[in-house]
Amino acid sequence: MSENPIWLLYSEYGTGRRYAVLGAVATILGRGFGLIPAFVIGLAVDAIFLAERPYTLPLVPESVIPGTDVTQLYFSIGILLAATVAGAVASWIEDWGWSVFAQRVQRNVRVDAYEGLQELELAYFTSRRTGDLMSVLNNDVNALETFLEDGLSATLWIVATVVGIGLILVGLNVPLTVVTLLPIPALAAFTLLFTRLIEPRYLSIREEIGDLNSRLENNVSGIEVIKSEGAERFETERVAEASDEYLAANLSAIKVRITYFPGLNVISGVGFAITFLVGGLWVLGRPAFGLTGALTPGAFVTFVIYAQQFLWPIIRLGDVVDDYERAKAAGSRVQAVLAREPAVRDRPDARPLAVTEGAVTYDDVRFAYSGETVLSDVDFAIEGGATVGVVGPTGAGKSTLLKLLPRLYDIDDGAIRIDGQDVRDVTLRSLRRSIGYVSQEPFLFFGTVRENIRYGTFDATDDDVERAARRAQAHGFIENLPDGYETRVGERGVKLSGGQRQRLALARTMLKDPAILVLDEATSAVDTETEALIQDRLAEFAADRTTFVIAHRLSTVRTADRILVLDDGQVVEDGTHEGLLETDGLYANFWRVQTGDLASLPREFLERALRRQAVVDLDDEESEDLSG
Numbered sequence: 255m256s257e258n259p260i261w262l263l264y265s266e267y268g269t270g271r272r273y274a275v276l277g278a279v280a281t282i283l284g285r286g287f288g289l290i291p292a293f294v295i296g297l298a299v300d301a302i303f304l305a306e307r308p309y310t311l312p313l314v315p316e317s318v319i320p321g322t323d324v325t326q327l328y329f330s331i332g333i334l335l336a337a338t339v340a341g342a343v344a345s346w347i348e349d350w351g352w353s354v355f356a357q358r359v360q361r362n363v364r365v366d367a368y369e370g371l372q373e374l375e376l377a378y379f380t381s382r383r384t385g386d387l388m389s390v391l392n393n394d395v396n397a398l399e400t401f402l403e404d405g406l407s408a409t410l411w412i413v414a415t416v417v418g419i420g421l422i423l424v425g426l427n428v429p430l431t432v433v434t435l436l437p438i439p440a441l442a443a444f445t446l447l448f449t450r451l452i453e454p455r456y457l458s459i460r461e462e463i464g465d466l467n468s469r470l471e472n473n474v475s476g477i478e479v480i481k482s483e484g485a486e487r488f489e490t491e492r493v494a495e496a497s498d499e500y501l502a503a504n505l506s507a508i509k510v511r512i513t514y515f516p517g518l519n520v521i522s523g524v525g526f527a528i529t530f531l532v533g534g535l536w537v538l539g540r541p542a543f544g545l546t547g548a549l550t551p552g553a554f555v556t557f558v559i560y561a562q563q564f565l566w567p568i569i570r571l572g573d574v575v576d577d578y579e580r581a582k583a584a585g586s587r588v589q590a591v592l593a594r595e596p597a598v599r600d601r602p603d604a605r606p607l608a609v610t611e612g613a614v615t616y617d618d619v620r621f622a623y624s625g626e627t628v629l630s631d632v633d634f635a636i637e638g639g640a641t642v643g644v645v646g647p648t649g650a651g652k653s654t655l656l657k658l659l660p661r662l663y664d665i666d667d668g669a670i671r672i673d674g675q676d677v678r679d680v681t682l683r684s685l686r687r688s689i690g691y692v693s694q695e696p697f698l699f700f701g702t703v704r705e706n707i708r709y710g711t712f713d714a715t716d717d718d719v720e721r722a723a724r725r726a727q728a729h730g731f732i733e734n735l736p737d738g739y740e741t742r743v744g745e746r747g748v749k750l751s752g753g754q755r756q757r758l759a760l761a762r763t764m765l766k767d768p769a770i771l772v773l774d775e776a777t778s779a780v781d782t783e784t785e786a787l788i789q790d791r792l793a794e795f796a797a798d799r800t801t802f803v804i805a806h807r808l809s810t811v812r813t814a815d816r817i818l819v820l821d822d823g824q825v826v827e828d829g830t831h832e833g834l835l836e837t838d839g840l841y842a843n844f845w846r847v848q849t850g851d852l853a854s855l856p857r858e859f860l861e862r863a864l865r866r867q868a869v870v871d872l873d874d875e876e877s878e879d880l881s882g
């Protein structure tokens with residue numbers, strides 16, 4: 255039981271249990287009220303119409319029961335009506351209790367699953383499809399609710415009915431009850447077979463809906479490429495394919511399901527027919543199986559009505575088992591997210607980072623993305639307050655190198671230290687508060703320009719926001735937007751140009767005022783004139799903090815205190831602009847390319863560049879195939 259995903263979720267998230275208890279009590283009471291009519295009808299037939307036995311009711315004192323047949327009829331009708339009204343009230347309370355319970359569990363599971371997901375390391379997200387994760391948080395969590403809302407109450411209803419009616423049947427007629435119970439083993443075996451067949455099918459439906467969601471999410475995000483490449487028909491076909499697979503998974507489950515329900519009906523129907531046959535013969539005075547004694551028609555009517563009610567819950571059991579199997583498939587996916595431990599997390603004894611100088615050292619750092627080594631033997635020490643340029647060919651590992659600093663990924667070997675403190679020994683929160691990372695493609699949230707700049711420094715005043723925007727050379731264009739700082743920028747900031755987005759991201763980081771700044775091609779999309787203005791402000795901003803600047807435009811890093819040249823995951827040159835020109839290595843050749851001095855480029859540099867380009871192209875083709 256402890257392994258069962260539904261049980262795990264229930265035991266952890268059933269915070270609204272008092273509603274479930276209310277629902278449960280109402281379910282049982284409702285079932286009790288539902289049992290009254292058949293009893294009263296049977297009694298009325300025997301006592302009023304056939305006068306075969308006296309009119310007595312259990313738990314009701316004889317003095318209350320009327321004496322004549324007509325008043326006994328009125329009395330019976332009164333009981334029937336009262337039982338109906340009481341049943342309706344119980345049913346309302348039952349639905350309310352179970353629904354509130356299920357909705358609360360659903361809410362709690364979703365919030366917790368989101369929180370757990372958010373804690374997971376970045377690598378988890380880069381290796382998964384957004385649409386599939388959305389599907390877990392949305393569809394799978396919703397699927398749980400269906401079972402919790404109806405399934406649990408139905409289970410209780412079934413148990414209450416089977417036990418209640420079972421006892422009544424035994425009280426009415428033991429031999430006939432045994433006959434009525436005959437189909438139960440067949441029903442159980444049939445249900446077991448059903449669960450075996452349906453489980454893998456429901457799991458495959460959950461997976462297919464995740465696939466379909468991923469496709470849809472990917473396409474909506476990439477709509478610009480689809481349109482500009484005229485790939486509409488191609489994408490419609492891909493969506494149709496994913497939909498076909500979802501359809502096939504559904505049909506496969508439907509085939510099993512629609513066989514199960516009629517199967518249950520046939521088994522219980524045959525069982526009922528046998529009960530009716532044995533009981534009917536008995537009433538006619540020809541008891542089978544050596545039965546003795548007499549059976550009155552009224553007692554038989556009561557027994558038959560109850561026996562039929564005994565079989566209903568078994569049919570309903572089909573629905574419950576079906577709902578349960580669906581919820582189990584969904585629950586196992588939600589559980590997989592909840593059970594995952596983040597790979598990058600605080601150590602139990604983690605202390606907050608204390609930045610004094612802002613000195614950064616990389617000691618023999620090695621790092622691999624899922625087995626593929628990207629950085630090796632990286633070893634350098636940066637003094638606090640220095641501005642460090644990081645350059646190198648595309649794919650050399652520049653971004654990766656600096657993503658290791660705020661522990662977006664954890665290194666495989668060596669150590670990274672800030673003012674002597676290993677980044678793995680300090681709290682993630684303090685580490686990330688101390689580092690401002692501006693990426694090449696900054697992400698803007700759906701919201702206003704002001705909200706986007708304030709993101710992360712939520713207590714900043716409007717004046718602070720504006721000051722940061724001025725520093726990032728963003729104030730001017732923001733003022734020209736239709737609603738200024740209140741302009742909504744849409745998902746990912748699509749209403750802004752690349753350069754404008756970069757300036758908002760810069761403003762966001764300047765507002766955060768981190769001790770260490772990482773600019774990863776942070777001004778690559780702005781024009782050179784604006785870049786010069788930003789550089790000017792940045793120099794001022796960077797003056798008293800350690801700053802890493804990744805750039806392809808070497809003019810951006812020319813004035814840096816130090817420049818690290820990366821090639822193929824290793825630091826191959828390290829020095830100032832002038833020093834590196836003197837060394838006349840990779841950096842000097844990059845400089846020749848950017849100053850248009852192509853004639854003096856050594857031949858092997860060009861050959862290497864061509865070879866590297868070929869490798870990059872090949873990589874691109876491979877990744878394209880995989881994503882398709």
Ligand SMILES: Nc1ncnc2c1ncn2[C@@H]1O[C@H](COP(=O)(O)OP(=O)(O)OP(=O)(O)O)[C@@H](O)[C@H]1O
Nearest residue numbers: 380623624628646647648649650651652653654655
């Ligand atoms: N999330 C990831 N998972 C797996 N491999 C990755 C991931 N991110 C980058 N890589 C690989 O790591 C290598 C280094 O990438 P990185 O982005 O650090 O290079 P870069 O020098 O910053 O390149 P560019 O100048 O083009 O931005 C590349 O081969 C890239 O394909």
